[in-house]
Amino acid sequence: MCLFLGSVVFFPSCKDDDKIPESCDGIHWEYEGEDGPSHWGELCVGYEDCSGSVQSPVDIKGAVADATLQAIAKAYATSKTNILNNGHTIQFNYDSGSSITVNGLQYDLLQFHFHTHSEHLVNGASHPMEVHLVHKNAASGNLAVIGVFFEEGAENALLAHYLEHLPAGHDETYTSDDTYTAADLLPAGTGYYTYSGSLTTPPCSEIVTWIVMKDHITASHDQIHHIEELEHENFRPVQDLAGRTIKSFN
Ligand SMILES: [Zn+2]
Structure with a gap:
């Protein structure tokens, strides 16, 4: 004043x-x-x-098929276990040595984490949970994030292995020599939506190529509920597309 x-x-x-x-x-x-x-x-x-005007998440609608897109090439090795509760999400930090290739550029897998409920919508519909696999291009610092929706159904094997170990307190971690692969969080189908956007948490940097998988994976009601209890609701509302085009690969 x-x-x-x-x-x-x-x-x-x-x-x-x-x-x-x-x-x-x-x-x-x-x-x-x-x-x-x-x-x-x-x-x-x-x-x-x-x-800004290039923000995420968004409501995915009106996607345009693009014949120049290709299936995302993934080279995922196993990782030892390093799980962090950062106060906003449950995050699995991933050992170096795994990557995807997007438009000819390599992006290294850094971590994946969960949002309850989903951040992206598809034609206005949400899902109970969404995992974000965060990859970084070393040269540019730009990110490629794969989003995968969970629906309620059969238990997820990876979550079943770690559910009781997920750290409940802020800044708490759980580490072990047990290994797993992020490939277990990807659906069978290779179809995806892609658009240019941002981190969905501050600082909301507009450096992200989003790849949202069309097929879903499942987790049990109890698994999703347990993660939601740890994270509380941690989804950002959808942002204005502001003229951006969402492309579709089948
Ligand atoms: Zn996220």
Whole structure:
């Protein structure tokens, strides 16, 4: 709030009152309330992309078939177990040495994590859970994220193995020498939707090629419910497509 006592007097401090903090260090964000998604872009300068026009997630509709697209080539090795509860999601950090190839560029798998319910919608419909497999191109720093929807059904074997070990407290981890492969989180079908977007959490960087798989995988009601209890609801509302085209590969 500023009070202008005279038109010729300039109060530098007034300008600062409404200024967005420069540093995002220690900035707290949430999925609801004053620090919720509609305010992320105002929390600090480094989060300003959250107010941008190339944001994710989106409601996937009107996708256009593109004959130049190809199935995503995956080279997934196994990883030892390193699970983190970062306060916003349950994240499986992945050992180096696994990658996908998108448009001729290699992206290395860094981690995957879960959102309950899904962040992306398809023709307005949500799913109870969505996993994001996050890959990074070393040269550009750009990301390629594969999103896979869960529907309720048969138990997921990978989740069954780790469910009781998922860390419940913020910044808690669970590590073990047990190995698994991220390939177990991919559906049988290779069809996908793809579009240019962003991280769905602050800083919402607009550096992501999204690849949302058309086929779903399953987890049991209890598995999904358990993860939702750990994460609470951690989905960002869908963002305006703002003229972007969603392409489809069958
Ligand atoms: Zn995510």
